[in-house]
Amino acid sequence: MCKKKWILIGLSAVLFISGPFGLISEGIAKKSLSFWNMPFVTQEVSPEYVIQWEKDVQTALPDFTVDNFYGPGKYKDQRDKFLLQAKSGTPDVIEGLLEDTAVYVQKGLIEPLDSYFNSWNEKGQFIESTLAPLRINGKLYGLPYNTNARAMVYRKDIFEKHGLAVPKTWDELIQTARKITELTSKKTFGFYVCTEVGGPRAAQEFISWYYQVSRRQNMFEVVNGNIKFNATVDQLEKVLTLYDELFKDATFPACDPNVRGTGWPVEDPGYVAGKWAMAPMGPWLWGRRTESSIAKDILENRTAITRLPYSSDGEPATYLEVKPIMMNAYSKDKAGAWKLIQYIVSKEKMANWLVDSGGIPARKDSTDMDVFEKAGVQWWMKGFANELPISVTMAPVNWGPVSEANLRAVNFVIYDKKTPREAAQWLYDRITELKKNNEL
Amino acid sequence: MIKGWAIGLTAVAHPVFSHFNMKLRKQQGIMLILPAILVMGLFTVYPLLEGLRMAFTNKHLLKEGVRYVGLQNFIRLLSDEIFWVSLYHSVLLTAVVVFLQFVLGLILALAMNQKLPGMSLFKSIIMASWVIPVAATVILFKFMAQPDIGLINIVIKTIGFENLNRYWLGDPNVALPFIMLLHLWRNVPFYGVAFLAAMQAIPESYYEAAEIDGANTRHKFWHITLPGIRNMVIVMVTIHVLWTFNNFDFVYLATGGGPVNATDVLPVYVYRQCWTSYTIGYGASIGTVMLLLLMIYFIVFIKISERDKIA
Structure with a gap:
């Protein structure tokens, strides 16, 4: 009896302490928000920055608890899981690729932000060209936190040492890359290009080359919900011929044949480890300078940025990336989700994030902040910003099967299973079939 | 009471x-x-x-409205080049892997059945491959297959074949055999232990009687050991045909079906149809074909097993 009495007293004390003043009251008072954000998982942003961000968000949104699980850490997995579970209301806010936005809109999973955005007094700070790709069927489906155009990073020390000219055309790229492979006895291959089937970066690099031969015309056009396929077999053949030449079984090939079929997890670490002298790239690579002293030296002292080499019978063009922050249409607290979005894309947060990871802010006032200059990252940002005028955004279609087909055709060519012409015809037929089956 | x-x-x-x-x-x-x-x-x-x-609908994960399309998905399969390649690889992978697992597992069991010092420790250690998660196994082998720094290439270079240094899973001629190797590495010890358990259940008196009748080792193996483990063989083969044919993780994690289509198998193709193209209806039709094939296999296999049992 006495024992029971003491247990009851103990339980009452615990409830008293944790009730009004403790954990329970905090849990009841604070609302919970979730945010899926791949760069926080993959160390595209440094772990130190993520810790600081978590501290700051507690101060900025005192009424909310933001979950520190930032999603699966791969865009494809994140997309698949969001498609399945968005209706549960989690996550409230999601970061992603522009290609994801089109998919989520088709499925009705993300909330149009027009009413929130139009009543925000900071809306004028956003650069219009970064908002435009996020407007689908006249509605704004996300706010951009980062934009970039693909350029080419190259090892200026290697070029200077061997007196090489920076390539401007595809032919020059192939010849120069082969030369570097030879001069370094394959310790550093001249070039790297992603060829992974299903890899987002490989798809983006392919489309950059395509925009060049199509003279910046999009592969698809969406007019009143109807999709028009613009590519021709000849255009596709030109792009595939480039891949063929890059991996051609020469004594000193432009690209390492051992990395055929690989993607960004090989491209980025490979460049900062000195394995390739040139690579198509975006500003995120800057985030890798903390990986090692070699990476820091290569990025800060030995790298320069230039335009992607282009097809002689095309024109300079590149892929425009806009990274959106989107709101789950099924979020149980849309007002809270909007506050979180405002915080993520606020002037200081956007600037600090991109100083850490490299990137071009989507806000004018963020760009003007002196943090970029202090961090010595301005030259880096400028290198990519220079390419914005020639960059092309992707049409809002379901790119998954198209990108897979593009890279399958690339793999046919680089593994000598088909000629560029045969692969181009296969690719053209495949995309036509996808369109016919209403799968885009 | x-x-x-x-x-x-x-x-x-x-x-x-x-x-x-x-x-x-x-x-x-x-x-x-x-x-x-x-x-x-x-x-x-x-x-x-x-x-x-x-399987009989045009269900698409991103599109509203689902309608029945009859046999349209199955007709589309007939002209789908990747489906046929995947089917061929699935059948080849299953046949080769299950056969080799059976043979190597049997050899392992016979070896473990010998009374040698340290055998119980050996039996415990070899099961490690079965205990290690598939993802860890694949990462381990992918790392070993890396050019320059992978163990396989280090060994190859050490014995003087530097020109063979390559990423083995990136070679279309080697990738599928490499996947088979992963299956064998994981499952042969399991076969060995299962067969050993069956062998140890065979009464010693059978062997003694056979010896009195003048049977040699080969005779004893063919007429006592093999019939004695017959039921275990049926169970193991049945389970592993199912597992191997339906196996997704080894291929998906190791190669994703590449390079080109060198390791494409049906489960990975179903996954891609559903989660890259979002064509759930078409993916389900491939799954239905897999189901039918396995059902046909089981019906034939069980009939043959029962006929042999009666005989």
Whole structure:
């Protein structure tokens, strides 16, 4: 009896302490928000920055608890899981690729932000060209936190040492890359290009080359919900011929044949480890300078940025990336989700994030902040910003099967299973079939 | 005392009472298996029927509105080049892997059946490959296959074949055999231990009698050991045909079906249809074909096994 009495007293004390003043009251008072954000998982942003961000968000949104699980850490997995579970209301806010936005809109999973955005007094700070790709069927489906155009990073020390000219055309790229492979006895291959089937970066690099031969015309056009396929077999053949030449079984090939079929997890670490002298790239690579002293030296002292080499019978063009922050249409607290979005894309947060990871802010006032200059990252940002005028955004279609087909055709060519012409015809037929089956 | 009373009651039971008792027992039986039936119905039968139903629709994860398209998905399969390549690889992978697992597992079991020092420790160690998660196994082998720094290439270079240094999973001619190697590495010890257990259940007197009759080692193996482990062989082969044909993780994690289509198998192709193209209906039709193929296999296999048993 006495024992029971003491247990009851103990339980009452615990409830008293944790009730009004403790954990329970905090849990009841604070609302919970979730945010899926791949760069926080993959160390595209440094772990130190993520810790600081978590501290700051507690101060900025005192009424909310933001979950520190930032999603699966791969865009494809994140997309698949969001498609399945968005209706549960989690996550409230999601970061992603522009290609994801089109998919989520088709499925009705993300909330149009027009009413929130139009009543925000900071809306004028956003650069219009970064908002435009996020407007689908006249509605704004996300706010951009980062934009970039693909350029080419190259090892200026290697070029200077061997007196090489920076390539401007595809032919020059192939010849120069082969030369570097030879001069370094394959310790550093001249070039790297992603060829992974299903890899987002490989798809983006392919489309950059395509925009060049199509003279910046999009592969698809969406007019009143109807999709028009613009590519021709000849255009596709030109792009595939480039891949063929890059991996051609020469004594000193432009690209390492051992990395055929690989993607960004090989491209980025490979460049900062000195394995390739040139690579198509975006500003995120800057985030890798903390990986090692070699990476820091290569990025800060030995790298320069230039335009992607282009097809002689095309024109300079590149892929425009806009990274959106989107709101789950099924979020149980849309007002809270909007506050979180405002915080993520606020002037200081956007600037600090991109100083850490490299990137071009989507806000004018963020760009003007002196943090970029202090961090010595301005030259880096400028290198990519220079390419914005020639960059092309992707049409809002379901790119998954198209990108897979593009890279399958690339793999046919680089593994000598088909000629560029045969692969181009296969690719053209495949995309036509996808369109016919209403799968885009 | 109660027990005795109950026995007595049963012994003198009236036919009506006995009928009631049987009915009660039947109901009890039904109640006992009901939870299992409900769970199976919910998690096996319903998804199976739903999958079969979807195979006849144009269901697309991103599109609204689903309609029945009859056999259209199956007709599309006939001209789908990647489907046929994947089917060929699935059948080849299953046949080669299950056969080699059987042979190597048998050799391993025979070796482990010898009374040698340290054998019990060896038996424990070899099961490690079965205990290690598939993802870890694949990462391990992918790392070993890396050019320059991978163990395989270091060994190859050390013995003077520097020109063979390559990423082995990136070579279209090697990738599928490499996947087979992963299956073998994981499953052969399991076969070995299972066959060993079956071998140890064979009475020693059979071998002694055979020796008296002048049987040599080969005779004893063919006429005592092999028939003695027959039931275990049937179980292991049946399970592994199913597992290997349906295996997704080894291929998906190691190569994703590449390079080109060198390791494409049906489960990975189904996944890509559903989660890259979002064509759930078409993916379900491929799953239905897999189901039919496995059912045909099992019917034939079970019939042959039963016929052999009777013979």
